[in-house]
Amino acid sequence: MRRSVVRFAVALFLAGSFPSLSRAQTYEVDAMHTSVHFRVSHLGLSWTFGRFNDLSGAFRIDPADAGKCAFQMTIKTESIDTGNTKRDDHLRSPDFFNVKQFPLLSFKSTAVEAVKEGYAVTGDLTLHGTTKAVKFVLAGGRKAEFPKGIRRTGYTTELVLKRSDFEMDKMKDAIGDDVHITISFEGIEKAR
């Protein structure tokens, strides 16, 4: 009995001293309310827009300590969709994403800092079999409950990547090197 009381007191002390331990929330990415869009220049004349339709991910938010936040997302490159069958097949080929060789595009954060807009996230992006560090700012973080009992939060970011940094360097004269990406995602809080 006495041992239980001591344990309870220690637990209470820890919870009070490190509130972040008890306040971190883990979310699973809600694919239905998440989109990864990109645009890339065609001959410098127009933008071609596209998206990825099959993705998954999870993230952890600790409002008290941004360093304990973490984000990861995985996208199936096969699910690329620019609205045209032939172009999508070409983008899946070894000329671009090489989906039979590199079926996944993934991101995993390595450091998160709190900034005015939300979080500045640094992490490893693996694309076309090459891993590079990228940094972007995630804006958002508002919370909602929809439907009732399902707690959600969401973030949005925009970044520009050079595809040649990932050895995706074919046809650079026709298709721009800079790829403008917009990611907007929602997560559903996991039951503790």
Place this chain on the structure above:
Amino acid sequence: MSDPILFARAFAAGVVTAAFVAWLLRWPWSVPHRRRTSLGYLLGMASATVVACRLLMVRPHWPPRVDQDRFLFVVLPSLFCVELAATLPMRPLLVWSLRFLLAGAAAPILLYGSVYVADSAGPGTRKWMPFQAVLVFFVLELALFIVWRLLAKLQQQTQSQVVPLAVALSCLGAAATVALSGYASIAGIGIALAAAVTGCTLAARMPRSSPHLDAVISLSAVGLFALVVVGHYFGNLTLGHAVALLVSPLLGWLPEWLPLQRLGSMGRGVSRLVLTTVPIAVVLALAYQQFVRDSARFAPSSRNEPSLQDYLDFGK
């Protein structure tokens, strides 16, 4: 990349390079020597491939991570080593054993680390179970070896330069078909191979040259095989088109079997080229039709999305 003038220029540069190096290295001012001639063909083909690939901006990466890198850095050098060994005095059985080994290694090298044989999308995601992979690779090995052996035998039997030219034509046809089926940059390698083979074949037509084109046949057969394999497994080249392209130069056997003796060697050579061209032309035409159809088609996921008219008609 899809500039026909650039293609033609790279092809011409490859042909000239291969012909010049092959001619120079066979020591044209002395008595022809089979081993030196074969070495000349090998170096001619290697330099032509490098020149044409550079002009076409085919830039392989090291370490080799994708099919084109593995073809240029692993398969081709291995083939050159085997053909270099074949110039040494050794029994034909041993030479063909080495070639059989290479035929067996070619497809696994090209498909290394792909979704077919590796769990690259997570545990248990590989498309082929180990026994399936062994079976597929064995079938591919047999296909390459049979085509290679039959082409070498045809060349040996006819002593005709038309045989490697027919395979060069098939390489060009395969490159164009694979490009139309969605893997455009492979065209550069197809053009480089065809140029290398054509250049060496031209060198063989020069005075005091050797008709032994074994190394040229080997490069063209393995190159054609690699083009259709990567086209099928990494691009959208259909199995039927891949098979038709791979066997197209074997139609050069028909004039040997059919009663075409009265055509003479020139006539039979022309008929060999024509027979090779027929399946290539059919496959190219079908691939082009498919290309036009697919280019005008919306992606399946977008097909059911509302059109502008649907929005305008909303509520009517």
